[in-house]
Amino acid sequence: xxxxxxxxxxxTLAVLSEIPDGLLRTFLSPPMRxxxxxxxxxxxxxxxxxxxxxxxxxxxxxxxxxxxxxxxLIGSHVDTVPYAGAFDGVLGVLLAIALVxxxxxxxxxFSIEVVAFSDEEGIRFGAPFLGSRALAGALxxxxxxxxxxxxxxxxxxxxxxxxxxxxxxxxxxxxxxxAYIEFHIEQGPVLESLGLPLGxxxxxxxxxRLSVTFRGQANHAGTTPMHLRRDALAAAARWISLVDRYxxxxxxxxxxxxxxxxxxxxxxxxxxxxxxxxxxxxxxxAVRQRxxxxxxxxxxxxxxxxxVAAEWQSHVDLAATACDPWLVAALGRAVSAAGYPxxxxxxxxxxxxxxxxxxxxxxxxxxxxxxxxSHHPDETVHAADVEAALAAGAALxxxxxxRQA
Ligand code: HGY
Ligand code: MN
Ligand code: MN
Numbered sequence: 001x002x003x004x005x006x007x008x009x010x011x012t013l014a015v016l017s018e019i020p021d022g023l024l025r026t027f028l029s030p031p032m033r034x035x036x037x038x039x040x041x042x043x044x045x046x047x048x049x050x051x052x053x054x055x056x057x058x059x060x061x062x063x064x065x066x067x068x069x070x071x072x073l074i075g076s077h078v079d080t081v082p083y084a085g086a087f088d089g090v091l092g093v094l095l096a097i098a099l100v101x102x103x104x105x106x107x108x109x110f111s112i113e114v115v116a117f118s119d120e121e122g123i124r125f126g127a128p129f130l131g132s133r134a135l136a137g138a139l140x141x142x143x144x145x146x147x148x149x150x151x152x153x154x155x156x157x158x159x160x161x162x163x164x165x166x167x168x169x170x171x172x173x174x175x176x177x178x179a180y181i182e183f184h185i186e187q188g189p190v191l192e193s194l195g196l197p198l199g200x201x202x203x204x205x206x207x208x209r210l211s212v213t214f215r216g217q218a219n220h221a222g223t224t225p226m227h228l229r230r231d232a233l234a235a236a237a238r239w240i241s242l243v244d245r246y247x248x249x250x251x252x253x254x255x256x257x258x259x260x261x262x263x264x265x266x267x268x269x270x271x272x273x274x275x276x277x278x279x280x281x282x283x284x285x286a287v288r289q290r291x292x293x294x295x296x297x298x299x300x301x302x303x304x305x306x307x308v309a310a311e312w313q314s315h316v317d318l319a320a321t322a323c324d325p326w327l328v329a330a331l332g333r334a335v336s337a338a339g340y341p342x343x344x345x346x347x348x349x350x351x352x353x354x355x356x357x358x359x360x361x362x363x364x365x366x367x368x369x370x371x372x373x374s375h376h377p378d379e380t381v382h383a384a385d386v387e388a389a390l391a392a393g394a395a396l397x398x399x400x401x402x403r404q405a
Contacts, residue, residue: 069176077120085379189372218272
């Protein structure tokens with residue numbers, strides 16, 4: 001399968017959306033069923049047996065040449081952020097299917113399992129990595145009890161999709177899985193700035209995600225004098241500009257307020273309550289934790305000055321993750337064997353690989369992001385870079401085959 005067909009498949013999947021004016025596909029939403037239908041077809045055409053596990057992950061198994069539990073896992077996620085591009089996540093699944101397809105029925109001394117994770121972005125339930133957590137045995141009761149905007153819990157969503165939460169233990173990684181590889185777009189400007197097609201990921205930045213709520217007093221916008229107001233949005237706005245200033249002054253820190261929910265939300269009412277998201281990333285966990293604590297302390301201090309209250313809830317606190325050194329070296333060898341320059345680099349974005357790394361060796365190969373843009377409809381890839389990733393992936397399989405034969 002050539003790069004053009006892989007890109008076409010990504011664009012075919014990109015129309016399977018919950019919204020009419022862009023791409024949004026969340027955990028076990030209706031478009032996910034259509035996506036499973038297409039991916040199963042493509043997986044089965046490549047010689048895989050397919051199944052959907054209790055967490056909604058679609059899994060394709062390409063058997064090995066002999067009776068062995070040894071298995072290589074290759075995958076990525078198929079859910080998206082709102083108004084997403086066509087490649088974040090799905091490209092990794094389609095590259096995995098193409099690598100199996102390229103074997104043309106030839107069996108390796110290990111089986112290959114391709115996995116399309118049901119939820120990595122965490123958009124529906126505010127908690128990311130639900131799919132890969134199921135493989136790691138970490139989709140716990142607290143997560144299963146989280147509710148979406150309609151009050152539906154994760155567990156109820158699983159049942160509504162026709163799956164059985166009681167079968168979650170069967171979704172766990174099988175005993176013989178020896179490694180996880182994820183192909184993914186870089187989602188940033190580095191490879192493009194260096195003029196490189198591929199990047200071998202050495203580590204993944206740690207990730208904190210919280211919601212910060214400012215509570216003041218809704219009141220009439222025309223009759224309430226400025227000095228008598230307890231304006232939740234005015235306080236939040238002061239804090240948000242401080243988040244931006246603090247992050248710009250802290251090397252390698254990324255801090256983002258990406259979502260604001262303003263209540264009651266009318267032009268002639270002083271905002272009584274504002275719920276702000278806070279996303280903090282850094283390669284060093286101590287810096288990330290300290291920065292998060294400073295920003296929350298600032299929220300409380302600014303709120304007090306504005307006569308409002310501030311409180312917060314943590315949703316994600318994931319440690320920075322080192323990719324497996326042996327796999328990083330093997331990916332480097334494969335990229336070189338495929339005839340491309342080897343560039344090692346950290347990942348600022350979070351990925352399912354950081355969850356799989358709790359249980360098995362995990363590593364990633366990045367493809368250049370033209371324009372350095374992602375989580376945006378303009379996200380794209382070069383066909384030549386998809387060809388490069390296919391060649392490197394085939395070289396990796398050959399290397400693993402030789403070492404295990
Ligand atoms: O947010 C992230 O880093 C990833 O896109 N889920
Ligand atoms: Mn993403
Ligand atoms: Mn992604």
